[in-house]
Amino acid sequence: MAKGVWIVAEQRDGALRKVSFELASTARKLADQLGEEVGAVLCGSGIEALAAALGKYGVDKVFVADSPALEPYTTDAHATAVAKVVKENDPSILLVGASAQGKDLSAALVGKLATGMATDCTDVKIADGKLLAIRPMYAGKCFGEVVVTGTPQMASLRPNVFTIVENAKAAAIVKFDAGLGEPKTKVLEVQKEAAGKIDVAEANVIVSGGRGVKGPEGFGILEELAAVLGAAVGASRAAVDAGWRAQIDQVGQTGKVVSPNLYIACGISGAIQHLAGMSSSKYIVAVNKDAEAPIFARADYGVVDDLFKVVPAFTGEVKKLLA
Amino acid sequence: MNIVACVKQVPDTEAQIKVKADGSGIEEGGIKWVMNPYDEYGVEEALRLKEKFGGEVTVVCVGPARTMETIRTALAMGADKGIQIDDPALYNADAYATATALAAAVKSAPYDIIFCGQRAIDDDSGQVGSILAELLGIPGVTFATKLEIDGQKVKAVRPIEGAQLVIETSLPCVITATKGLNEPRYASLPGIMKAKKKPVDMKTAAALGVAAESKSKVAKFTPPPARPPGKIICADDTPEGKAAELAKLLREEAKVI
Numbered sequence: 229m230a231k232g233v234w235i236v237a238e239q240r241d242g243a244l245r246k247v248s249f250e251l252a253s254t255a256r257k258l259a260d261q262l263g264e265e266v267g268a269v270l271c272g273s274g275i276e277a278l279a280a281a282l283g284k285y286g287v288d289k290v291f292v293a294d295s296p297a298l299e300p301y302t303t304d305a306h307a308t309a310v311a312k313v314v315k316e317n318d319p320s321i322l323l324v325g326a327s328a329q330g331k332d333l334s335a336a337l338v339g340k341l342a343t344g345m346a347t348d349c350t351d352v353k354i355a356d357g358k359l360l361a362i363r364p365m366y367a368g369k370c371f372g373e374v375v376v377t378g379t380p381q382m383a384s385l386r387p388n389v390f391t392i393v394e395n396a397k398a399a400a401i402v403k404f405d406a407g408l409g410e411p412k413t414k415v416l417e418v419q420k421e422a423a424g425k426i427d428v429a430e431a432n433v434i435v436s437g438g439r440g441v442k443g444p445e446g447f448g449i450l451e452e453l454a455a456v457l458g459a460a461v462g463a464s465r466a467a468v469d470a471g472w473r474a475q476i477d478q479v480g481q482t483g484k485v486v487s488p489n490l491y492i493a494c495g496i497s498g499a500i501q502h503l504a505g506m507s508s509s510k511y512i513v514a515v516n517k518d519a520e521a522p523i524f525a526r527a528d529y530g531v532v533d534d535l536f537k538v539v540p541a542f543t544g545e546v547k548k549l550l551a
Numbered sequence: 552m553n554i555v556a557c558v559k560q561v562p563d564t565e566a567q568i569k570v571k572a573d574g575s576g577i578e579e580g581g582i583k584w585v586m587n588p589y590d591e592y593g594v595e596e597a598l599r600l601k602e603k604f605g606g607e608v609t610v611v612c613v614g615p616a617r618t619m620e621t622i623r624t625a626l627a628m629g630a631d632k633g634i635q636i637d638d639p640a641l642y643n644a645d646a647y648a649t650a651t652a653l654a655a656a657v658k659s660a661p662y663d664i665i666f667c668g669q670r671a672i673d674d675d676s677g678q679v680g681s682i683l684a685e686l687l688g689i690p691g692v693t694f695a696t697k698l699e700i701d702g703q704k705v706k707a708v709r710p711i712e713g714a715q716l717v718i719e720t721s722l723p724c725v726i727t728a729t730k731g732l733n734e735p736r737y738a739s740l741p742g743i744m745k746a747k748k749k750p751v752d753m754k755t756a757a758a759l760g761v762a763a764e765s766k767s768k769v770a771k772f773t774p775p776p777a778r779p780p781g782k783i784i785c786a787d788d789t790p791e792g793k794a795a796e797l798a799k800l801l802r803e804e805a806k807v808i
């Protein structure tokens with residue numbers, strides 16, 4: 229019988245991504261309820277030293293495939309490696325991060341393992357000895373409680389939602405051979421964003437602007453606030469389609485789904501498609517001069533005023549607080 | 552070039568979604584159905600490849616009778632023929648069962664490239680394209696924002712956190728489309744007229760020889776958790792006063808700065 233709660237640890241450029249610790253902490257919780265072990269799969273090149281760090285968050289065993297063919301990430305090589313070690317060890321649950329890489333990898337694994345998966349979950353628990361995964365559907369307009377009848381029961385977890393808990397375990401290392409054939413895909417180039425730029429999908433704080441920002445120059449005051457807060461700058465589709473901001477910064481149904489601790493929406497009306505991308509943020513602030521704007525129905529704190537006056541004043545106040 | 556575009560019919564993004572009283576699904580009455588926006592990018596890219604290299608675009612759709620309208624939309628945009636897989640056994644199918652049916656339909660004719668949307672905006676699962684690639688044993692590139700084809704070589708750009716990857720693979724392959732790939736065209740009036748005469752093949756799961764066996768299911772649908780009402784900051788009614796009050800609340804009450 230399938231046994232064990234496993235995660236796929238995500239690393240990039242030789243460092244574990246934060247979502248890996250969220251996965252490990254969550255897997256530990258589920259495994260304790262089931263009385264089972266936590267396993268982690270870690271793939272890459274020259275990454276064995278990272279394995280120990282997973283123990284800190286409750287991983288009992290780390291299955292490591294270390295090969296130059298696993299760096300940089302390709303769907304093909306990583307899905308082959310993970311599927312192989314999963315088939316050999318038969319865990320009952322497999323958790324993956326719903327990051328850009330994790331979404332790609334997990335969906336390919338569903339195909340390779342012929343199982344089912346609950347995507348982008350915001351909660352997972354054990355009910356009757358089985359995984360019960362809670363996830364937003366229809367852009368968050370309703371939620372689904374998903375059970376997986378295939379093995380392993382797979383779920384991808386929305387980054388930044390699950391709490392990281394320390395729980396030191398030995399993290400025994402088990403090396404395995406990835407069993408790779410001829411690669412079907414390769415990465416020709418990694419075009420990195422400007423150094424220091426924080427991706428909205430990974431930011432703890434996002435300052436986002438919409439049509440109310442009035443033009444690319446208007447984003448200057450949002451950039452200043454973001455710099456003080458260590459935040460990323462996001463945008464509504466209206467701002468992206470107007471050419472004021474890059475597509476990668478768009479938040480919403482046809483952009484990125486984000487869940488920062490703090491989302492500050494400036495000059496954004498709060499269309500349903502925008503809310504779809506940010507309503508799982510922990511705190512939402514709206515600055516809009518129209519008191520009737522739908523964004524206020526979702527905001528924890530609302531400021532009804534001109535953003536060109538409020539934002540610079542707020543930046544000044546935050547500077548004072550952080551000084 | 553034999554090009555396939557998979558399309559799904561979904562509620563319009565503005566649609567109100569109401570959960571049935573028994574939590575078994577959503578109320579479908581009153582919903583306006585449209586082509587999944589991400590699939591529109593796939594159909595558009597398929598048409599552009601046909602315009603460049605010649606060939607044929609086949610649209611494939613899994614769903615009930617109403618999905619014929621979405622197939623006709625794709626045909627009106629310029630696709631050549633359709634396959635509708637309508638089988639009650641697949642109405643609540645998960646990604647795996649859906650991809651199994653699509654794979655069987657796609658395999659019935661030669662194919663060079665297959666487009667899917669990166670996810671459908673109803674179940675938001677984002678799995679079908681990748682599973683399809685695995686079932687067909689061909690490479691897949693997800694979230695493509697740029698695509699170039701040169702002979703058998705495929706070059707695609709795919710954004711990840713903080714970077715863009717330039718990925719190379721070869722035909723045949725599956726590409727999942729996302730915003731940025733292109734600007735989908737609208738169907739023209741002559742296009743709509745012509746679409747009525749284009750052939751659409753009807754299939755069932757049994758005719759395709761697939762089991763339609765889901766590997767996951769939504770046991771219960773629930774409305775989203777209620778959010779407590781927020782505070783509108785008044786302070787002394789000057790922008791400066793409000794800004795100061797906001798900073799204080801975020802620091803002391805929410806503890807997020």
Ligand SMILES: Cc1cc2nc3c(=O)[nH]c(=O)nc-3n(C[C@H](O)[C@H](O)[C@H](O)COP(=O)(O)OP(=O)(O)OC[C@H]3O[C@@H](n4cnc5c(N)ncnc54)[C@H](O)[C@@H]3O)c2cc1C
Nearest residue numbers: 438439440464465466480481482483495496497502517535
């Ligand atoms: C299929 C589909 C997918 C979509 N996907 C997305 C998506 O992913 N993301 C997304 O954001 N949208 C998306 N949209 C678009 C969405 O419907 C809205 O059109 C868009 O979000 C509006 O952007 P906005 O709020 O910036 O602009 P508007 O709705 O025009 O709002 C601008 C706001 O700024 C306020 N304002 C103006 N001046 C000031 C000022 N000086 N100070 C303070 N406030 C001011 C106004 O009161 C107004 O509320 C999608 C639409 C469709 C149909």
